[in-house]
Amino acid sequence: NSTCSCLLVQNTEVSCVFMESCILPCSFQSGADPVIIWTQETAGNLLVHVFYSNKDQLGFQNQNFRNRTSLFKDQISRGNASLQLTGVEVQDQGRYRLISYPHAASTSSFLAAPVSKVNMEQVGNRIICSSEGIYPEPDLTWSTRPPSNLNLQNQTSIQQTEQQLYNISSSLILSDSETDLIYICTISTHSNSRRVTLFKTSNVSDSETTISCPDSITSITGFSLTWRFNHSQIILNQSRADISYTVSEEWRQQVKGVSESGSLMLQDLSSHHEGIYSCEVSDAEETLITNTFLRREKSQGEAALS
Known part of the structure; x- marks a missing residue:
């Protein structure tokens, strides 16, 4: 041998x-x-x-x-x-x-099993940050911008799946006293980390309007973009690799277009379209979320009929 x-x-x-x-x-x-x-x-x-x-x-x-x-x-x-x-x-x-x-x-x-996506949703006065299928056991931290002396009241739970991967979720109560805070959730392991940023809610009102993404985004080139209605219903998607975007069937009449910075241009809006519009912009490390509340104001003709 x-x-x-x-x-x-x-x-x-x-x-x-x-x-x-x-x-x-x-x-x-x-x-x-x-x-x-x-x-x-x-x-x-x-x-x-x-x-x-x-x-x-x-x-x-x-x-x-x-x-x-x-x-x-x-x-x-x-x-x-x-x-x-x-x-x-x-x-x-x-x-x-x-x-x-x-x-x-x-x-x-x-x-x-790297942190691939971090989800954040707002339910009443709470925001929930979560991610699934991670290994090894991840850490989750909350922070604000600007930094605050507030005690961020949160509850975090970690579960291990049958495949020995980890799911993590944390719920944070929003501050009543500091309403202008931007909330940031970071989930990390030794191999990578991802963070999601929730910007404050703003208001717009019109039958035809443009709703903006985070001010820090000047171009969505290299980012993936998702617009949602009331946190769950998807309006449109655009992946990092694609230049074009895909509009869901229910929103084709209302979506007029998307700007270079990801802003959503809407038209033919009615009272049925009142609600929260969420812009999610993601790259390899971070997801930025902006919530905008749209209130449809009646025109003079609509007011006369009501």
Whole structure:
């Protein structure tokens, strides 16, 4: 039997994303008949993948890794012993060892299910901030702009799913004394963080009007845009990759257009369209939300008929 010496540096750390593919890297000096054995040390030296006699020996593989591992066979002769693991789960994180007689090397796999979206909604005098499917356990913090000395009264709950991911939700009571505050909720792990900002509610009134997004946004290029009515009904969507936007069927008559800064231009409004219009602008790290209350004022003709 020939031997191969792995050139992987000891204690290499690899970050993996939940349910995606992950590569544990290793290069070595291969002989004519290399032996490659990957084990998961932290789970009791489970056999992850075995390769010798120029083929996979999957009869030895632990069932936790069945149909989820592969080597780059066309590159083994060039010294690549890296392992690809698909459908990464929470139980996959830990220390892995490559054994290629008589040498060995190890690597650590750390799982991350990043904070992908933070939701915020206002219900009466409370705002609720939440996110789902996160790993490891996230932190949630509230802040205001401008900074306030108020004691932000909030209740936060964290639940773990069957897949060992975390859902987090926090409810904050709005201040009666400081009505001009902008509220910011940040959810973070060691791998990333996202925040959502709720701007104060303003009022507009007309049968044809333009409702603005956050003042800090001058162009929505590179952002995704969503307009909602009364926090739930979607008026239109525009993804970060698309220039055009998609208007829902119920709002095609009312939506006149969208400006470069994301402002919503409306027309043919009636009393049925009174309510809260929410602009959500998001990039990779942040979501900005502006709520505007639209009150439809009756024209003189409408007033005479009523």
